[in-house]
Amino acid sequence: MGLIVQKFGGTSVGSVEKIQNAANRAIAEKQKGHQVVVVVSAMGKSTDELVSLAKAISDQPSKREMDMLLATGEQVTISLLSMALQEKGYDAVSYTGWQAGIRTEAIHGNARITDIDTSVLADQLEKGKIVIVAGFQGMTEDCEITTLGRGGSDTTAVALAAALKADKCDIYTDVPGVFTTDPRYVKSARKLEGISYDEMLELANLGAGVLHPRAVEFAKNYQVPLEVRSSTETEAGTLIEEESSMEQNLIVRGIAFEDQITRVTIYGLTSGLTTLSTIFTTLAKRNINVDIIIQTQAEDKTGISFSVKTEDADQTVAVLEEYKDALEFEKIETESKLAKVSIVGSGMVSNPGVAAEMFAVLAQKNILIKMVSTSEIKVSTVVSENDMVKAVESLHDAFELSKHPSAV
Amino acid sequence: MGLIVQKFGGTSVGSVEKIQNAANRAIAEKQKGHQVVVVVSAMGKSTDELVSLAKAISDQPSKREMDMLLATGEQVTISLLSMALQEKGYDAVSYTGWQAGIRTEAIHGNARITDIDTSVLADQLEKGKIVIVAGFQGMTEDCEITTLGRGGSDTTAVALAAALKADKCDIYTDVPGVFTTDPRYVKSARKLEGISYDEMLELANLGAGVLHPRAVEFAKNYQVPLEVRSSTETEAGTLIEEESSMEQNLIVRGIAFEDQITRVTIYGLTSGLTTLSTIFTTLAKRNINVDIIIQTQAEDKTGISFSVKTEDADQTVAVLEEYKDALEFEKIETESKLAKVSIVGSGMVSNPGVAAEMFAVLAQKNILIKMVSTSEIKVSTVVSENDMVKAVESLHDAFELSKHPSAV
Structure with a gap:
């Protein structure tokens, strides 16, 4: 029995159907006997809609109030995903960033995680529950709601995986993995079975767009094995770990x-x-x-x-x-x-x-x-x-x- | 200088324009030298939209997760109202129910407020800020998010007014006050200048629909003077207090x-x-x-x-x-x-x-x-x-x- 952290991005929870699909992914791991933590982003374009509301009121809204506003997006998703799991007969419980013990620095809009108190989560996992956590958000020492900036949900997932000593962190997304290059431009682009943290960092920084560099860096620092995989297909994705043993003989990875x-x-x-x-x-x-x-x-x-x-x-x-x-x-x-x-x-x-x-x-x-x-x-x-x-x-x-x- | 608690219901904050209008109401009291706390509901039909999302997933969603979901509605409004006040040059800060120190019993969907720790709010009021609080919601001792059920935002406003020893609690709504009877049916219906808590309780219970009975009961218990007034007109509304001195000679009030x-x-x-x-x-x-x-x-x-x-x-x-x-x-x-x-x-x-x-x-x-x-x-x-x-x-x-x- 292991502990798996799954992360679903906005496009992978963009509708009721997609949320039910994410629930099935969590159930699949649960049925294998694993403990499961699911980190989710805001549904589809909901963050954009909240931003437009704010922009209609102020050209430069305060970052604190933007965090207050945007943090609602993931809170909607966690409750719906938890309901979907319960409807399918599984015991699930959702937590906002602050409830999940995610503490950040006091910087609004782009806070870094400073500490995670995993006691509540560990307790619920022990009870056999599937635990849903709002990505992208945390709380300062003064109980202020913060957001983690771009790629924040990836970072939440990896940080939770590190703090909970998870066996693996699966990043579900709308592409089947990391490719040798962008398949929209190069037909012969091939999905990689494995890639090292450093290589992924360079690819992420260079605009490959699948995973945020901050999350990769975090995974490297805490040696969390990541897998980038499709939220709609069941095939294996791309494994990101310290040394990619599978394809060592390749000099150029992507x-x-x-x-x-x-x-x-x-x-x-x-x-x-x-x-x-x-x-x-x-x-x-x-x-x-x-x-x-x-x-x-x-x-x-x-x-x-x-x-x-x-x-x-x-x-x-x-x-x-x-x-x-x-x-x-x-x-x-x-x-x-x-x-x-x-x-x-x-x-x-x-x-x-x-x-x-x-x-x-x-x-x-x-x-x-x-x-x-x-x-x-x-x-x-x-x-x-x-x-x-x-x-x-x-x-x-x-x-x-x-x-x-x-x-x- | 006094302390005024204002409450704006869903229809009074249902659009960007209405939120700006609510901001102007808060500013008007601030300019008179008062300390101002504003309690708001979720925007217009947003709660209904969240409920439909949940119903699409489950016929009987868990009450805990419904609270998690619905609590986002007011959180959106508080941030937008705070931005609107800041845009108009006023110092404002928003708080969710749990941040505002509102503690409730551990009953989801219909929790009662057990205690309010006003330290954060009092501190910000002291600094001259307009404080915005999410109505309808609170937190249990175990840091679980709860909602207060129907009329919850009215109750939040009255409870905060009682805890902060406010001089007055203004309930802004889409009607100009409490009427002798429903003006949609009886043309000669007249807006009352004053009414007692007990009378209002009977009228509220009998379906007058302006104020939730729980809020009136709370106001009566803590002797908080309430005024029900229009969010669009500037005229005085209806004052609700222990004895309505103005119209004592009236045997039937409504x-x-x-x-x-x-x-x-x-x-x-x-x-x-x-x-x-x-x-x-x-x-x-x-x-x-x-x-x-x-x-x-x-x-x-x-x-x-x-x-x-x-x-x-x-x-x-x-x-x-x-x-x-x-x-x-x-x-x-x-x-x-x-x-x-x-x-x-x-x-x-x-x-x-x-x-x-x-x-x-x-x-x-x-x-x-x-x-x-x-x-x-x-x-x-x-x-x-x-x-x-x-x-x-x-x-x-x-x-x-x-x-x-x-x-x-």
């Missing part, structure tokens, strides 16, 4: 990509010790996320290129112009309609030729690489948006990602 | 009425000590509310007549037939299409002729009285449904209720 990238280049910066920190601190303060950064040095002048989301490009330039005197640069140039294509795989650490192979594949397809950035388990390139799909397809092909590893 | 009444008569009951209790305990167990009861005694046989809501009539007869052997009666007869018409006024205590006058008025209009029931401050009669409006109109006229008391 390919992530993202369009709508703009490259910003600052020419003729006076080389100063604080130049770089001034630029990027200023941008960070305005909530502009900078991704790849490349610095070139020529005599006493410095050039800086960095990539931002295209939607942030205009504001980026405006902010920099504002600080032109302080930064003492000559000019700024931007290039839009770019895309980022990255290969990810922990096998790269021991295979130094992977980046070179990637560049060769792209060169062979006449794809110009405009920026490069590497980490231990990833190589990112920035290319023209028009070349994005071609780049992903040819890399997917070259690194033989469509082949099942056992067939290698 | 006329309540209700259609869809059925009279059930049981003939030839064996007179036994436990006969009555057996009948009415049995009906109570099936949740059938019996109103007026009349007993006739003839030799060793007893006859019983009582009134029920017509919707309960079939079940009433079925239940009685079920117990026919135990009760040993001869037959049951029912008469439907009846109505109850009642006059209410604390002046009756010292005016024994009022009931007689009522019967005379009805007789003069050829209205046959089928049942009579009296209390210290009320006389109820059951008449044919067809005679209901005529009865109300002629009584309203005879007791001169349309005349302003200062003009008497």
Whole structure:
């Protein structure tokens, strides 16, 4: 007998039928003799509807009151799921974040979990009940309701799995698992049987969108085995754990990509010790996320290129112009309609030729690489948006990602 | 400077505009220098929508989970009202029932408030904030969310007013106050300036529908002055307090009425000590509310007549037939299409002729009285449904209720 934490996202509990389907998933694990905790998000678009209500009243509603408002979304789902389980003859009980003992820092809208008092949950599990917990929410020391920000329900599930020492945390979603790349763009994309936390982190950060990076990080820190799987199909999903033993021989595990990238280049910066920190601190303060950064040095002048989301490009330039005197640069140039294509795989650490192979594949397809950035388990390139799909397809092909590893 | 508790029901916060209107009401009291607590219900039909969701999942959803579900309704309203106040430049903070320190018994769906820990609210009021509290809900000692049943938000408002020793509790609603009778039926119905708790209790119980009897009882016990007033008009409403000094000379304060009444008569009951209790305990167990009861005694046989809501009539007869052997009666007869018409006024205590006058008025209009029931401050009669409006109109006229008391 084990303890399983299941998490169902908004699309997987978006209707009465889907809630009943989630109930069946919980029952299936219960029937195997496991203790079951189910973490759920708000139903479908209900969070969006609450946000519109708030926006109709205030352009900038207080974050505390937004948390108060949004926390109702998951509370609706937990009660309905609990009713569905009871209707099917199973003993179930639902808890809000605060009732489930989830304590967070006192930051509204994006709080981090600081502690989980599992006594109530452990007690109910001991009694054989299926325990339903509202994802995405917690409570501060002062009994204020907080929410955990984007990917919050994933984080709740993983944190509860860690605190309860669960054997596994299943993330049910609207895709059957983690793919070598986005199957909507590359037909030969293949569902991975396994992937390591670090690889998943890189893929999650690079926009694979299946699991929130915070949840993956949490799972890695507490060594919680995760499985991303379909809420509608019964087949196995993708297992995420420390080392993916199944596919060790694969150097590249997946390919992530993202369009709508703009490259910003600052020419003729006076080389100063604080130049770089001034630029990027200023941008960070305005909530502009900078991704790849490349610095070139020529005599006493410095050039800086960095990539931002295209939607942030205009504001980026405006902010920099504002600080032109302080930064003492000559000019700024931007290039839009770019895309980022990255290969990810922990096998790269021991295979130094992977980046070179990637560049060769792209060169062979006449794809110009405009920026490069590497980490231990990833190589990112920035290319023209028009070349994005071609780049992903040819890399997917070259690194033989469509082949099942056992067939290698 | 005083402390005012305001309560806005579902129709008074049913849209963004109405929430902004409620915010303006709170601001008006704040600007007069008062401390302000606002208790709100769920927006408009949102509770009904939540109930339908639950019913789609289960015919008999668990009461605990229903409380979990329904409590979200008020939580949405408190956050939106708080945002509206903040948007208008006022410092506001919202609290759920459990955050506001409202403790209840451990009965789901219909809990009674056992205690209120006002420390958080008092602290925020001291800081000058407008405090918003979710009506209709509380928390048990075991941190379970409960709801207070029908009229729950009224009760929350009155209980908070009592606990905070408020100077006044204003109940904002979609009518301008308490009327001598229902103005939809009787054109000359007049809004009362004042009414006593006891009179209001009789009117509330008799279906006047403006204020829930539990809230009135609570207000009476703790001597909280209530005012029922319009959420859209600025004119004064109806003040409810221990003795209504303004209109002391009025013997009859108002006329309540209700259609869809059925009279059930049981003939030839064996007179036994436990006969009555057996009948009415049995009906109570099936949740059938019996109103007026009349007993006739003839030799060793007893006859019983009582009134029920017509919707309960079939079940009433079925239940009685079920117990026919135990009760040993001869037959049951029912008469439907009846109505109850009642006059209410604390002046009756010292005016024994009022009931007689009522019967005379009805007789003069050829209205046959089928049942009579009296209390210290009320006389109820059951008449044919067809005679209901005529009865109300002629009584309203005879007791001169349309005349302003200062003009008497």
